[in-house]
């Protein structure tokens with residue numbers, strides 16, 4: 749069982765790399781879409797779509813493996829510390845913010861310029877939340 753749990757932790761960290769790495773790359777693509785000409789935008793939107801899929805895939809891996817680790821390694825949520833509770837609260841806010849940002853991105857891609865501020869704000873919030881979630885994850889289980 750312990751090897752299986754180790755594999756889940758490995759997958760959890762791969763999910764983290766996918767979500768955070770692609771999110772960071774998005775922070776470089778977004779402003780270039782805003783500044784680019786018609787032809788550049790077309791190509792950049794394709795990259796944007798691929799990165800968004802990686803973010804969603806990474807979050808999916810985190811959301812599947814996380815509860816499994818809690819269940820199999822820590823035998824449920826009851827013994828987990830305050831840092832872990834803060835992490836879970838931040839994960840919920842992140843999921844909402846990613847949803848809002850993704851929807852606004854779709855609107856913007858469809859030509860609705862009013863969605864631009866929302867995509868920028870959601871992108872920034874996602875970055876800050878990602879950093880804070882990793883911080884709280886590092887402090888969890890060490891009390």
Ligand code: HEM
Nearest residue numbers: 757760764810811814815817818821839842881882885886
């Ligand atoms: C955006 C979502 C998430 C991110 C960025 C994230 C990030 C991380 C990181 C960086 C670690 C490693 C911490 C360390 O080794 O000290 C970790 C571990 C862990 N995470 Fe997550 N996590 C996320 C979601 C979740 C969820 C939803 C759960 C459970 C409901 C969860 C449960 C766990 C557990 C139990 C560990 C400890 C693994 C161990 O025993 O070493 N995570 N997470």
